[in-house]
Amino acid sequence: MFESLSDKLQTAFDGLKRQGRLTDKDVERAAREIRLALLEADVNFKVVKQFVDKVKERALGTEVLGSLTPAQQFVKIVNEELTALMGSASTKLTFSPRPPTVIMMVGLQGSGKTTACGKLANFLLAQGKSPALVAGDVYRPAAIEQLKSLGQQLGVPVYDEGNEADPVDIAKHGIKWAQDKGRDVLIVDTAGRLHIDDKLMEELVRIRHTVKPHNILLVLDAMTGQDAVNVALQFQERVQFDGVILTKMDGDARGGAALSVRAVTGKPIKFASSGEKLDNFEYFHPDRVASRILGMGDVLSLIEKAERTIDEQKARELEQRLRKATFTFDDFLDQIQQVRKMGSISSLLGMIPGIPSGKLKGLQVDDKAFDKIQAVISSMTPEERSHPDLINGSRRRRIANGSGSDIQAINQLLTQFKQVQKMMKQLGSGRVPKNPFQMFGNQS
Amino acid sequence: MTHNWADVFVGIEQNAMVRAVAEVEDAQGGWLTQLRDGLSKSRKALQQQFSAVLFDRFNEDLWERIEEALIYADVGVETTISIVGSLEAEANAGTIKDAKGLLAKLREITANHFCQADTRIDVAHSPAVILMVGVNGTGKTTTIGKIAWHLKELGKEPLLVAGDTFRAAAIEQLTEWGRRVGCEVVRHERGGDPGAVVYDGLEAAQARKADVVIIDTAGRLHTQVNLMKELEKVRRVIDKRIPGAPHECLLTIDATTGQNGLIQARMFKEAVNLSGVVITKMDGTAKGGIALAVSHELDLPIKLIGTGEKLESLQPFDPADFAALLFDDSLGHRV
Numbered sequence: 001m002f003e004s005l006s007d008k009l010q011t012a013f014d015g016l017k018r019q020g021r022l023t024d025k026d027v028e029r030a031a032r033e034i035r036l037a038l039l040e041a042d043v044n045f046k047v048v049k050q051f052v053d054k055v056k057e058r059a060l061g062t063e064v065l066g067s068l069t070p071a072q073q074f075v076k077i078v079n080e081e082l083t084a085l086m087g088s089a090s091t092k093l094t095f096s097p098r099p100p101t102v103i104m105m106v107g108l109q110g111s112g113k114t115t116a117c118g119k120l121a122n123f124l125l126a127q128g129k130s131p132a133l134v135a136g137d138v139y140r141p142a143a144i145e146q147l148k149s150l151g152q153q154l155g156v157p158v159y160d161e162g163n164e165a166d167p168v169d170i171a172k173h174g175i176k177w178a179q180d181k182g183r184d185v186l187i188v189d190t191a192g193r194l195h196i197d198d199k200l201m202e203e204l205v206r207i208r209h210t211v212k213p214h215n216i217l218l219v220l221d222a223m224t225g226q227d228a229v230n231v232a233l234q235f236q237e238r239v240q241f242d243g244v245i246l247t248k249m250d251g252d253a254r255g256g257a258a259l260s261v262r263a264v265t266g267k268p269i270k271f272a273s274s275g276e277k278l279d280n281f282e283y284f285h286p287d288r289v290a291s292r293i294l295g296m297g298d299v300l301s302l303i304e305k306a307e308r309t310i311d312e313q314k315a316r317e318l319e320q321r322l323r324k325a326t327f328t329f330d331d332f333l334d335q336i337q338q339v340r341k342m343g344s345i346s347s348l349l350g351m352i353p354g355i356p357s358g359k360l361k362g363l364q365v366d367d368k369a370f371d372k373i374q375a376v377i378s379s380m381t382p383e384e385r386s387h388p389d390l391i392n393g394s395r396r397r398r399i400a401n402g403s404g405s406d407i408q409a410i411n412q413l414l415t416q417f418k419q420v421q422k423m424m425k426q427l428g429s430g431r432v433p434k435n436p437f438q439m440f441g442n443q444s
Numbered sequence: 445m446t447h448n449w450a451d452v453f454v455g456i457e458q459n460a461m462v463r464a465v466a467e468v469e470d471a472q473g474g475w476l477t478q479l480r481d482g483l484s485k486s487r488k489a490l491q492q493q494f495s496a497v498l499f500d501r502f503n504e505d506l507w508e509r510i511e512e513a514l515i516y517a518d519v520g521v522e523t524t525i526s527i528v529g530s531l532e533a534e535a536n537a538g539t540i541k542d543a544k545g546l547l548a549k550l551r552e553i554t555a556n557h558f559c560q561a562d563t564r565i566d567v568a569h570s571p572a573v574i575l576m577v578g579v580n581g582t583g584k585t586t587t588i589g590k591i592a593w594h595l596k597e598l599g600k601e602p603l604l605v606a607g608d609t610f611r612a613a614a615i616e617q618l619t620e621w622g623r624r625v626g627c628e629v630v631r632h633e634r635g636g637d638p639g640a641v642v643y644d645g646l647e648a649a650q651a652r653k654a655d656v657v658i659i660d661t662a663g664r665l666h667t668q669v670n671l672m673k674e675l676e677k678v679r680r681v682i683d684k685r686i687p688g689a690p691h692e693c694l695l696t697i698d699a700t701t702g703q704n705g706l707i708q709a710r711m712f713k714e715a716v717n718l719s720g721v722v723i724t725k726m727d728g729t730a731k732g733g734i735a736l737a738v739s740h741e742l743d744l745p746i747k748l749i750g751t752g753e754k755l756e757s758l759q760p761f762d763p764a765d766f767a768a769l770l771f772d773d774s775l776g777h778r779v
Contacts, residue, residue, distance in 0.1 A: 112582025225702025
């Protein structure tokens with residue numbers, strides 16, 4: 001199994017001995033590791049070359065600052081250069097003062113355009129916009145049905161003219177339709193196409209000229225290899241896209257393509273899309289991602305995600321209960337539901353600093369385990385939920401029957417619950433437990 | 445270069461008519477020529493830029509250029525080092541005389557780096573069962589449509605099973621392919637249990653005496669443990685209903701995929717024991733070098749390559765052709 005990019009770099013930096021200045025030899029050795037790591041992360045080889053040269057130039061002879069080790073000093077330089085390469089600020093969408101704002105989605109087949117359309121619509125809904133979708137993919141079998149089904153799930157209207165109409169006309173009529181319906185953002189799905197397919201690329205150009213989108217977003221699979229550069233340059237030449245949506249970020253691809261595309265086109269990565277659920281979609285934060293590559297975790301993203309999802313009121317109530325140390329099964333259930341709103345547990349764990357990806361491989365969190373826990377708690381009486389000590393042998397049997405599990409599972413949950421209760425008491429009293437994730441257990 | 449599609453499958457009578465495909469390919473001059481000549485200028489421009497390796501004598505610069513060409517093709521660091529190492533050894537032994545010899549040797553070594561196992565597809569069972577797996581968007585459903593079409597052309601009766609019960613409209617997409625090919629599609633409602641529809645599909649195939657059952661599955665990232673377990677279950681269901689099946693378990697990998705393709709293949713191999721790989725979307729500018737890395741490092745044969753969206757845009761895999769495409773004639777002299 002490949003080590004992750006951050007593990008690799010760490011190894012390279014481990015080789016650097018503590019000393020006053022970064023020497024020629026140190027720099028060469030670390031630079032070689034970075035070159036290999038970036039190539040294995042699918043960063044375009046030309047971009048790698050430029051990047052490594054720049055880092056070497058800056059690092060050579062750099063004085064190691066007081067409190068840092070040479071490795072840390074080097075990380076700092078690499079981090080700064082990576083961040084600079086990824087673009088230093090996150091750039092948002094352009095909204096037109098005269099609605100509807102038109103967003104056109106383009107990309108290769110299978111990059112995830114249609115799914116990204118749905119996710120972007122959901123994202124805009126959460127921001128208080130009223131989006132609508134246009135089904136412009138008339139080529140792929142059932143693409144229109146897929147978009148309609150997403151629209152239905154979200155309660156977002158979808159405009160289509162079947163798969164016989166001209167995509168240019170569909171887009172044009174779609175704008176009129178959106179105005180009539182009072183929708184303020186219109187997301188236009190287009191068919192996946194090869195960047196060298198002149199006929200289909202020309203079609204995109206015609207759509208662009210006709211509807212004059214305020215934002216054109218290139219949808220790019222995070223797993224794309226060296227060819228990402230060709231794809232991006234061709235799409236840039238023909239349709240001048242404004243930014244990139246990086247998809248399938250929940251895989252273990254290191255997403256070097258993002259770095260390449262940014263470097264050769266200068267266009268920012270605007271969004272990161274990462275999973276099966278429609279709300280697994282967020283702004284792409286170049287600075288944080290650079291930190292994540294270097295093993296510093298992505299604390300900021302995690303905090304932001306938590307803030308958006310967890311109901312503040314409920315959090316305050318929980319805090320009260322923690323103070324009084326009366327944590328019940330109802331609270332437990334509530335908490336599980338709050339956490340699950342944020343996405344899969346595994347995706348949350350990936351953002352915590354200090355947990356290298358290598359260690360996560362053993363700890364596989366089965367999200368279904370939470371379904372079981374919810375079922376068991378739902379089979380308890382209100383009294384049992386607030387006073388778990390009541391649960392004796394016969395009650396356990398009844399709960400097991402009610403939730404479709406067995407007594408062992410009930411016993412296990414009760415033990416886990418006691419641990420959590422203890423942990424909560426510690427939290428309440430200001431002491432932090434060593435491993436807050438022990439309650440997830442090892443499900444693999 | 446016309447391929448006899450009857451040779452691509454194990455279990456097709458040799459006298460089976462190879463009409464339509466052969467005619468199409470004759471007219472177009474084989475897949476390699478098709479890929480080379482049918483391309484737009486932009487693709488040629490992009491390719492030549494990187495395949496030009498200046499050669500006058502053996503030196504570090506030459507090896508580095510070849511390394512870059514391989515890395516650029518997504519062959520990956522490990523396999524690249526192995527190929528260039530072998531080439532250097534040949535050069536040091538004095539077996540390479542000139543640029544032409546270097547190119548020939550490079551192609552030969554590259555072709556030999558592919559897993560040498562049988563690249564044919566086994567349909568010599570009744571019914572034969574093919575299970576298609578892969579990450580999202582790699583072209584599973586499209587590939588199924590193409591394989592079914594070729595089988596139908598060869599006089600076999602395929603039956604498709606809509607095992608992707610997750611993605612919106614995936615069932616409709618497979619149904620549309622079934623309509624184009626003219627074969628039956630067994631389907632359940634969206635959101636149903638994939639194991640159940642697979643079971644029904646196999647039952648239907650036996651009842652209706654279909655020759656080949658091709659099972660679609662939901663695209664899944666190899667990192668999603670639960671979904672990979674679900675796939676293992678689907679495989680068990682198949683084996684239970686028809687012992688020894690699936691006879692082929694094919695992984696689709698998108699030619700534009702980078703080094704993550706290796707991890708994908710490794711995880712899917714562990715979960716469902718792959719019999720081979722289909723490289724899709726070879727009609728773009730990506731050279732698909734990940735195929736070489738996967739085949740070499742995981743010992744998996746590449747069985748087919750997808751070259752477009754038409755029913756007939758599917759080609760049998762040939763290592764020598766592939767190596768020729770990786771390093772076209774422009775290599776060895778400046779273009």
